[in-house]
Amino acid sequence: MNIFAAQTHNAMKKTVLSLMLCLVLPFTLAAQKKSIQSFLSYTTYCVPGDKPFIENALSFDCSSVVYKQFEPGKFKATVEILTIFKQGDKVCNYSKIALDSPVVTDTLQIAGAFLDQQRFSLDNGEYTMEISITDLNHPNPIPFKTEQTVVVDLPANKPCMSDILLVDSYQKSTGTTNFTKNGYEIIPRVYSYYLAKTNSLTFYAELYNTDKFYKDGGQYLVSYYIESYESSVRMKDFSFNKRMEVSNVNVLMNTIDIKQLPTGNYYLVVEMRDRSNNLMASNSTFFQRYNPGCEVNMEDIASTQVVNTFAAEINNLDTLREYIRCLDPRCSETERDYAYNLIKTDDMKTMQQFLYTFWSTRSPLNPKAAWDEYYAQVKRVNASYSTKTKKGYMTDRGYVYLKYGTPDRIMEEPSEPGAYPYEIWHYYEVANQRNKRFVFMSRDMVTNDFELIHSDVVGEINNYRWQMMIYSRFYGPDYTGDIIDQTEVPDAWGTRAGDLYRNPR
Numbered sequence: 001m002n003i004f005a006a007q008t009h010n011a012m013k014k015t016v017l018s019l020m021l022c023l024v025l026p027f028t029l030a031a032q033k034k035s036i037q038s039f040l041s042y043t044t045y046c047v048p049g050d051k052p053f054i055e056n057a058l059s060f061d062c063s064s065v066v067y068k069q070f071e072p073g074k075f076k077a078t079v080e081i082l083t084i085f086k087q088g089d090k091v092c093n094y095s096k097i098a099l100d101s102p103v104v105t106d107t108l109q110i111a112g113a114f115l116d117q118q119r120f121s122l123d124n125g126e127y128t129m130e131i132s133i134t135d136l137n138h139p140n141p142i143p144f145k146t147e148q149t150v151v152v153d154l155p156a157n158k159p160c161m162s163d164i165l166l167v168d169s170y171q172k173s174t175g176t177t178n179f180t181k182n183g184y185e186i187i188p189r190v191y192s193y194y195l196a197k198t199n200s201l202t203f204y205a206e207l208y209n210t211d212k213f214y215k216d217g218g219q220y221l222v223s224y225y226i227e228s229y230e231s232s233v234r235m236k237d238f239s240f241n242k243r244m245e246v247s248n249v250n251v252l253m254n255t256i257d258i259k260q261l262p263t264g265n266y267y268l269v270v271e272m273r274d275r276s277n278n279l280m281a282s283n284s285t286f287f288q289r290y291n292p293g294c295e296v297n298m299e300d301i302a303s304t305q306v307v308n309t310f311a312a313e314i315n316n317l318d319t320l321r322e323y324i325r326c327l328d329p330r331c332s333e334t335e336r337d338y339a340y341n342l343i344k345t346d347d348m349k350t351m352q353q354f355l356y357t358f359w360s361t362r363s364p365l366n367p368k369a370a371w372d373e374y375y376a377q378v379k380r381v382n383a384s385y386s387t388k389t390k391k392g393y394m395t396d397r398g399y400v401y402l403k404y405g406t407p408d409r410i411m412e413e414p415s416e417p418g419a420y421p422y423e424i425w426h427y428y429e430v431a432n433q434r435n436k437r438f439v440f441m442s443r444d445m446v447t448n449d450f451e452l453i454h455s456d457v458v459g460e461i462n463n464y465r466w467q468m469m470i471y472s473r474f475y476g477p478d479y480t481g482d483i484i485d486q487t488e489v490p491d492a493w494g495t496r497a498g499d500l501y502r503n504p505r
Helices: 014-033 317-325 333-342 348-362 367-385 396-404 466-470 497-502
Strands: 002-006 035-045 053-061 068-071 074-076 078-087 090-100 113-121 125-135 144-152 165-172 184-188 200-208 219-228 234-245 249-257 264-273 279-289 409-413 422-430 433-441 451-455
Touching (some): 035 125, 035 144, 053 078, 053 125, 090 113, 200 264, 200 279, 234 249, 264 333, 333 348, 367 396, 396 422, 396 451, 422 497, 433 466
Antiparallel strands (some): 002 035, 078 090, 125 144, 165 184, 165 200, 200 249, 433 451
8 A cells, every 4th residue: 555645854953054055945845845655564463362463564665755864974764653443433542653764874875665563452343544644854744644444353263364474584583573473573575566586475374273173183284376366366386285283373484486477466375274175264465476577378278179169159350359358357467468469360269269268267167157247247338338439348447347346336426516527436345355446537528438547456556646636627737735745625615526435325
């Protein structure tokens, strides 16, 4: 999650103000234009015999904060972090801390990030987590506030597991800090993005209460694997099993070689299975991989037999191309690249093999039924969202509908005063995430082409200033607000976007 807040520059002493004015003023103005760039990840854990807890990791980009001299030749930034967990109006836990950056001696050569991690004991349940971040070095500090729904669900009487923590680095601990877990100093990987130069993925999870299930001891099976985010298909060569001893707490920390994992969006999945291979508990975490040098292995497609399948009945090249194009919302990155190049050819057999393989991997028992159901949705979005130049599945609304399904609520505002036409789609649950939204906007009144400008779904476009875009029709395209990083326009008669987003109805 991206979090942005306003920042400031330190004031200079009056005794040197007249001598330093020419240097201070430009530096101060530059600092006031900065905004803190921070990323949050959180994981839930269980303490046998005690309350579960949430562990928050916040990483701050060093180049986005303002440094203040506290000793001759030494500078540091300080941010205040206020975290509150609520159920309705009830405050269940909170903290307020001032976090210092590492000390630097040269403010012109700042790079890297600094990290904060805190733990909050909470009962099982659903909470609103509010976070406010303020740069304490700003002469006029403006806190940025954000909130999201978090769920703690770690029952004490049956097998369950913590969230999966992506690990940046770890080593044997010599003491106890906020980063200590089971004898290791574990630094979380807050950014779930793996560049080509990163060849391994390390993760940590805790598994609980198998001794409640197997009172005679012994072992049980843990499976962990990487699957495609779009298709939920397991990636070949990235599936593993491990036997664990029955216990009230087990620790699973492993490293997966991802050198041959292609570019794409993925889930890392961990499953606890009993001795009959039945699922006892599972969890997953999202990550992204950029690996342009990795070739896609399409041997499975080349060996696929399509005789007597639904794909073999499609023998028109233009129709096959159209059917493959409309798969885009459900394609993985590798499938999308392969399909893009395939439809440029006249290779009917390979197109038929690709179409059949695509659906047989998603629905092995009845790929034709899966295709028929999906294509019925394609025809639906074509009827609702097509423009003069695009079919419905090519539009942003069509793409989201085909990828995530029917929204639970759609708030349409075609003629709100001062706003471009917009829609807010609300999903109760989507892509293993709860209470998520998509915001679409049209820059004209006649084309029916709505652009996706913001979503809080992991992996989708995220623009914390989306309201400024919607109301730029009234305020103008260059309007930036009265304060640094303003995210909402001033209250005016008829403005509803912010309220509809926070309170869908």
